Amino acid sequence: MNIDNNIALEKLKKLVAIPSVSTDPERRNKIMEAAEFIRKELLELGCAVKFFRYKNYPPVIIGQKIVDKSAKTIGIYAHYDVQPEDPVEKWSSPPFELTKRGEKLYGRGVADDKIHLIQSVIAAKNLIERGNLENNLIFIFEGEEEIGSIHFEELVKKAGAAVGKSDFFYVFDVGMKEKNVPQIFYGLRGVISGELKVKTGETDLHSGIYGNRVLNPIQAIAELLAKIKDGQTHKIKIPGFYDKVKKISQEEIDLLPAESLNSKINPSFEVNGIYSGYTGSGWKSVIPAEATVKFSLRLAPNQKPEKIKPMVKKFIESNLSRQVKWELTLSPGSNPFYTDFNNPYTKKTAKILSNFFGNRCYFNRSGGSIAAAEILQRLFKKPVILTGFTLPDENIHAPNENIDEEMFFKGIVAMEGIFSL
Numbered sequence: 187m188n189i190d191n192n193i194a195l196e197k198l199k200k201l202v203a204i205p206s207v208s209t210d211p212e213r214r215n216k217i218m219e220a221a222e223f224i225r226k227e228l229l230e231l232g233c234a235v236k237f238f239r240y241k242n243y244p245p246v247i248i249g250q251k252i253v254d255k256s257a258k259t260i261g262i263y264a265h266y267d268v269q270p271e272d273p274v275e276k277w278s279s280p281p282f283e284l285t286k287r288g289e290k291l292y293g294r295g296v297a298d299d300k301i302h303l304i305q306s307v308i309a310a311k312n313l314i315e316r317g318n319l320e321n322n323l324i325f326i327f328e329g330e331e332e333i334g335s336i337h338f339e340e341l342v343k344k345a346g347a348a349v350g351k352s353d354f355f356y357v358f359d360v361g362m363k364e365k366n367v368p369q370i371f372y373g374l375r376g377v378i379s380g381e382l383k384v385k386t387g388e389t390d391l392h393s394g395i396y397g398n399r400v401l402n403p404i405q406a407i408a409e410l411l412a413k414i415k416d417g418q419t420h421k422i423k424i425p426g427f428y429d430k431v432k433k434i435s436q437e438e439i440d441l442l443p444a445e446s447l448n449s450k451i452n453p454s455f456e457v458n459g460i461y462s463g464y465t466g467s468g469w470k471s472v473i474p475a476e477a478t479v480k481f482s483l484r485l486a487p488n489q490k491p492e493k494i495k496p497m498v499k500k501f502i503e504s505n506l507s508r509q510v511k512w513e514l515t516l517s518p519g520s521n522p523f524y525t526d527f528n529n530p531y532t533k534k535t536a537k538i539l540s541n542f543f544g545n546r547c548y549f550n551r552s553g554g555s556i557a558a559a560e561i562l563q564r565l566f567k568k569p570v571i572l573t574g575f576t577l578p579d580e581n582i583h584a585p586n587e588n589i590d591e592e593m594f595f596k597g598i599v600a601m602e603g604i605f606s607l
């Protein structure tokens with residue numbers, strides 16, 4: 187193995203060994219250990235480094251490497267926090283020990299998202315050492331991605347001009363279509379989560395005595411859900427719901443893989459859980475007094491949570507029986523994201539990636555949500571390019587998370603190319 191690859195592997199190993207689990211307040215010291223490790227790496231690149239932090243939450247780390255004030259400036263986003271490792275017993279090797287098996291490297295957070303953070307640092311290091319770094323680089327490393335990027339907007343605003351200097355951003359938190367087949371995402375969905383509690387009485391009732399005489403809250407919820415969405419066509423039947431959805435052009439239809447056209451570009455409504463009544467073993471013939479349903483709505487580009495939420499509320503209001511009491515809670519929601527894939531930076535990036543990997547670079551839209559992409563674009567009005575070097579089925583968020591070793595090394599060289607764009 188060449189020396190550069192060995193250095194990269196060592197750094198990845200050290201970062202994976204730090205359990206930077208952001209969901210666990212008990213491990214805030216570990217988050218800070220990871221942040222300090224990254225500070226050191228950025229200082230070694232000759233970056234000016236600053237932490238932006240809300241209370242004792244994980245900081246956003248900004249590293250500025252300015253080589254030439256008249257050159258382009260590239261913003262580089264990745265996150266250093268990871269999901270919890272449980273269930274630990276399902277792992278074949280200790281989650282925080284980078285372990286090689288076959289062509290794969292295993293460890294918690296190795297794919298999501300430590301691979302990209304290390305790759306970007308090593309790519310910059312290689313360019314600097316060879317005297318080839320011609321663009322300015324702004325590293326934006328987040329530590330709260332796995333807890334919903336709760337302070338990202340506020341902290342990036344604080345970092346202000348340093349981040350805003352970027353001519354465009356790479357968000358490295360997605361993966362390739364398959365091994366050696368690069369992919370750029372230019373659209374993401376937003377999301378709103380909701381909980382509806384329906385109450386029809388003060389206490390559960392005997393179904394033999396009260397059946398046919400009182401409202402059943404589960405029935406009320408079931409009827410409401412059937413009105414919200416057509417289970418066959420998946421169409422959401424809330425009036426006005428689709429009014430603002432960004433129309434898809436023929437160019438985009440030609441560009442997108444079939445599975446994205448069928449699902450990921452459209453808004454969706456899904457029931458996530460429903461509980462009420464008697465659910466133990468055996469039978470209990472009661473009419474429950476209360477029922478609760480949890481649901482989520484994915485929003486397509488141009489739909490705004492603040493416009494959709496009142497529509498949902500109004501629909502529930504006018505479709506639930508007046509005799510039931512109900513209480514609706516909706517999350518603040520996140521905006522969908524869309525960058526014009528014809529912008530020159532995206533096009534140049536695609537060209538560099540496809541030349542390097544020897545395969546066409548796919549353009550795609552994801553059904554998921556990455557808050558940082560939407561926030562960076564909205565705050566700074568610059569193109570955001572989502573790409574990365576993980577592969578599908580690398581067990582992100584699950585036991586035995588892994589990356590492909592070859593894509594780890596090749597991704598570094600690919601980044602050297604796109605940082606020289």
Ligand SMILES: [Zn+2]
Pocket residue numbers: 265298299331359
């Ligand atoms: Zn991630």
